[in-house]
Each structure stands twice: as C-alpha cells, then as structure tokens.
Amino acid sequence: MDLDLSPQDRVFRDEVQAFLTETVPPTMRRAQDLTTGFIVEPDISIHFHRALARKGWSVPNWPVEYGGPGWTPVQRYIFEIECGRAGAAPYNGAGTQFVGPVIMRFGTQQQKDTYLPRIRSGEDHWAQGYSEPGSGSDLASLKTKAESNGDHYIVNGQKIWTTMAHRSNRIFALVRTSNEGKRQEGITFLLIDLDLPGITIRPIIGNGGDHEFNEVFFDNARVPKVGRVGEENKGWEVAKYLLEFERGGTVMAGRVRAQFAKLAHLIATRCLGDSDVTARLAEIGTDLDAMEMIDLSVLSAHQAGGNPGPISSLLKLRWSELRQAVTELAVEAAGEDALRWVTERPLYETLQLPPDEEEALALMPRYLNGRAFTIMGGTTEIQTNILAKSLLNL
Ligand SMILES: Cc1cc2nc3c(=O)[nH]c(=O)nc-3n(C[C@H](O)[C@H](O)[C@H](O)COP(=O)(O)OP(=O)(O)OC[C@H]3O[C@@H](n4cnc5c(N)ncnc54)[C@H](O)[C@@H]3O)c2cc1C
DSSP: OOOSOOHHHHHHHHHHHHHHHHHOOHHHHHHHHHOOSSSOOHHHHHHHHHHHHHHTOSOTTSOGGGTOOOOOHHHHHHHHHHHHHHTOOOOOHIIIIIIHHHHHHHOOHHHHHHHHHHHHHTOOOEEEEOOBTTBSSSGGGOOOEEEEETTEEEEEEEEESOTTGGGOSEEEEEEEOOOSSSGGGGEEEEEEETTSTTEEEEEEEOTTSOEEEEEEEEEEEEEEGGGEESSTTBHHHHHHHHHHHHHHSSOOHHHHHHHHHHHHHHHHHHOTTOHHHHHHHHHHHHHHHHHHHHHHHHHHHHHTTOOOTTHHHHHHHHHHHHHHHHHHHHHHHHGGGGGOOOOSSSHHHHOOSOHHHHHHHHHHHHHHHHGGGGTTTSOHHHHHHHHHHHHTTO
C-alpha cells in the first residue's frame, strides 16, 4: 500500500491544518487532555461540531447526498489524524457514526428529513439504548417491552450503561415487541425523544470517578410509531448493522496516535533511561502502525459504499487493547505522581496547575476508565467469536 501523500492530498492536509488552527481553541485542547472519561463534554465539543457543519465537514463518513463532504479514504484519514493531533473533540458519535448511517439505510423519508439534518448540525444529541441488566453480550435476551396501542407503543423496562443519556435529547433503543419464535425475531428498533413523560435517567459513576453512564427507565412511555426504524419485529437486522459502525465506524488511529504522542513525551521527560519502558513504548508504536492498516481497510469498505463487516471486530479488538496499553504504561511511567487523586470532574474545570502536573492527575482515572475499552461496543471475547466464525466460515 502506497501511503505517500499525493500533491492534492498535501494541499488538502494544509487546508485541514489551517481550519483546525482556527477552530480548535486552547480551551478545547486542554479539555481533551484532561478528560478522564471516554467523551469530552458536549458543551465543549459542540462548538467544534458547529464549525465543522459550517464548513460542510461535520459528517465525514456520510455520502454526499446526505451532506457528507465526498472525501476519498485518504482524505478522511488525513482529517482524522489531524483532528487527533490538534486535540479536536468529536461530538456525539452515537449520532453521526451509529444512528445516522442506520437512518440512511433503513429509515423512512420522513425520518431522514427529520433527523439527518439535526445530526449534521449538532442540534440533536443521541444516546444508545441497547444494553439492559442481564442483556449485554446476549443482547437478544432484552426485555424492555413495547406494546402496540394505536399510533403509539407503550414502552416499559430499563436500559443500562447508556453513555451520555443525561446530555442527550434522543435515544435509539431496542425493544421487545413479540415473544413468539426466535428471540431475535421479536425485537424492534425505535427512535425515542428522551423528554417524553415516563422516561427517567439516573446516573452511574464509573470507577474513574466520571459520570458518563446512566440507567434509563421507561414507565408507560408513549412512543409514536413514526419513530420505528424498519418493520416491527425486524429490528435485529437494523441493530446488527449499527454495531458494525459502532465497532468500525470511525478512524481510530488519530485518537490513539495523539495519546501515544503524549505517552512518548511523558516517558521522554520522566524515564528516558529505563530500557524496559522505552521497549514497551516502541512495541506499542509498532502495533499502532499495524492497527492503522486495519483502519485503512475499514475506510476503503466505507468508501466503496459498504458496511465494514467482520473486520470492524478486528479493529475494535486492536484499538481497545492498544488504548489500554497506552494508559497502563502512562501510569507506570508517572510512578507515584499518578496516585494523587482529585475527586471533582471535569478536571479542566477544577485544576489550575502547570500542564504536566495537571495531566499526571488525569492518568490514573483514565487508566481505570480504560479498563472498559475491552467491554464497550461488544467485549473482546465477543469480537473474537465473530472473527473466529467469519474466518472459519462457521
Ligand atoms: C464504556 C462503556 C460504554 C457503554 N455504553 C453503552 C451505551 O451507550 N449503550 C448501551 O446500550 N450499552 C453500552 N455499554 C454496554 C456494553 O455494550 C456492554 O457492557 C457489553 O455489551 C457487555 O455486556 P455486559 O456488561 O452485560 O457483560 P456480559 O455480557 O454479562 O459479559 C460478562 C463477561 O462474559 C463474557 N461473555 C459473555 N458472553 C460470552 C460468549 N458468548 N463467549 C465468550 N465470552 C462471553 C464477556 O466477554 C464478559 O467478559 C457500554 C459499556 C461500556 C463499558
């Protein structure tokens, strides 16, 4: 594969860099550096998303007919790498990367007209309502019930681990509409407004001290049927399609590379003579190069108009393990400094210390939160099962 940039791509890269210099203020970079959870708070990232929307770049993974910029895979890759390097905070992947492509593929014209422009502009913030207590990996066992009642469904049940639901105005959810036949055949995919009566959101604080997860309770919530994506009881196909984008819908190398650069700086300033640490840094760097090749394969699949397929599981496996390796080595390199603990979040609103000291305080919570990388979006064991099935043709 020839990774040298063509003259046109170099011009494009310069344009992206100039745009990022203008639109990523130091406050956003600091928020990115000191965010210890998975997601920078939307009140920070929305400003960048709006700037992207004005430029026509807010949904780089979407086809041109829905407002995508029509980039080549290489341009998309350049954009993501440069965003990572600049410290740009992405806004609401659940909207742009997960439910957006699903609405394009399975949604009605009315759903496309209603939701896609609002995802593009950042007006809507989406949460994902898949998991339930007891129904994570075994998602098809989900029990949240939706009973037909004229033009509405009456929804009762509970979702869990719902990232950023407390910052969202909409949720896409899997609900059970039938108990007949195979479990997968009784599931329906709904788009739901989170301000409907009967919906309650309760926080779950993660082990790193951050509030990103929630429980979402449905108590006789009346959900209009116009929010159903696909046919009743046919939501499993929609759900699986979305998962491929969740696991492989974005270029991961940009973010991991940015964190790797921070790690290299930390090691250079604190433990340059430690050959064990520097060897591990080199190993992570090599693995990162290899992961970029998977990233590019997934990008090519997108560009050809397809969904990523099982290779998205390989990407999920590799980026989650690599991000964990980065957070683990960072904690080791910082030594005792990483043990200092500040309870308040977000750290960028609490701290006023020199940058290196502030960033050391983020390392341990980030390491603890990072244990979840190999769980979110389908656990390592589940990804491995998917890969084994596809490779062995089972
Ligand atoms: C950071 C984070 C964010 C999340 N955000 C959301 C969200 O926004 N919306 C949402 O709906 N969910 C979200 N989740 C939930 C996530 O999808 C589930 O945690 C995940 O699917 C695993 O389900 P579980 O937690 O119920 O674990 P379980 O499914 O109970 O798994 C427990 C253990 O058993 C193993 N296991 C289970 N089945 C098998 C099998 N068949 N073969 C081999 N091993 C197996 C698993 O690998 C795991 O080690 C999030 C989770 C995390 C960590």
